[in-house]
Amino acid sequence: MSDYKLRRSLLYVPGNMPSMLQNIPIFNCDSVIIDLEDAVPLSEKDAARHLVKRFLMNYTDRNKELLVRINPLDSRWGYEDLKVVLPAMPDGIRLPKADTPEIVERLDTLLTEFEEELEVEIGRFRVLPSLESALGVINAVGIANSSQRIFALAFGAEDYTASMEIERTRGGEELFNARMRVLWAAKAAGIQAVDTIFADVSDMEGLRAETEHAKRLGYTGKCLVNPRQIEVVHEVFAPKQHEVDYALQVIEAIQRARQLGTGVIALGGKMVDAPVVKRAARVLRTAYAHGMVDTLIDEEAIHGAQ
């Protein structure tokens, strides 16, 4: 189920602003999330979804993943958002307030119905559920496994802290347990984990620190509120040259080991075995996506011939 599509940066773009929508082709983020929910006033929900539909239909030469954040399915707008926007073929739907597996299953069913109606492949529309309440975080494991369409779990700290009746701090200590629970659920299900937004667009050091923290924990990407944040996030998620060099040495060492008929070998005094090789392979895949190495590492190099 897991694929290796790089999703370091998922940029929110307000759905009712032509000036922002039109710039989507030139943003160098990995994915865009066009927002019909919080960025659109209640009186303009209808206008925004029609604008997004027209924009997507017109944007045929697509160069990045396009997700649409719809309104919650239990609101009066959620279903209508799907109905208007899906014929314009976004890649997936970001589902807000995905508090229970049942909510995601409901979206899955609706997407299947639309796929049948539109005569496209079943499973074409992917899903990115937002875990953004105490209930959603508690249910993370069930949600991660509630649909084959899910490619990642997204943690939403703003709504989460609101649901906990606490303030979000710069250090983010209050988010640690929730971040970990979302991560465990994602890793156990073999999907990606996307960290929450960092709202202060002027605080690039704060953004860098939070992104480094999320990466150290295991997150593979971050949601962004402004295109100015893309560069910092990409820098943080890019493998460092010394990591790439070491990973290449690891792969070379394990291949040498196999020639010698063993599954373990020492490299620079440290043991290299399967988990080390796996980690190296992941670094090299990311490096490949960054253009730092020329060839994609194949499965046989990682696991050896059967």
Added chain:
Amino acid sequence: MKIVKKVQAGTLQSSDLMVFLAPAEALCVTIESTVQKQFGELIRAKVDEVLAQHGIEAGEVRITDRGALDYAIEARLETAIRRGTEV
């Protein structure tokens, strides 16, 4: 389709447009645009096309354009027509 009430759609931000619709006996389209000189005729053609698609033959249509592209003109008119023809 008939325009049955006064409505508006869109914004006055750059790259957007504001559409005003009102009931009237005949079709009357007025367009004011920041790019009138270069694109006035093309905007008018797009507006006529969308109105025809929705079968709007009568009504006051007033457009204030801030350099919108075709997709935005289509979307804002579509929204205004939906709002103005809803009973």
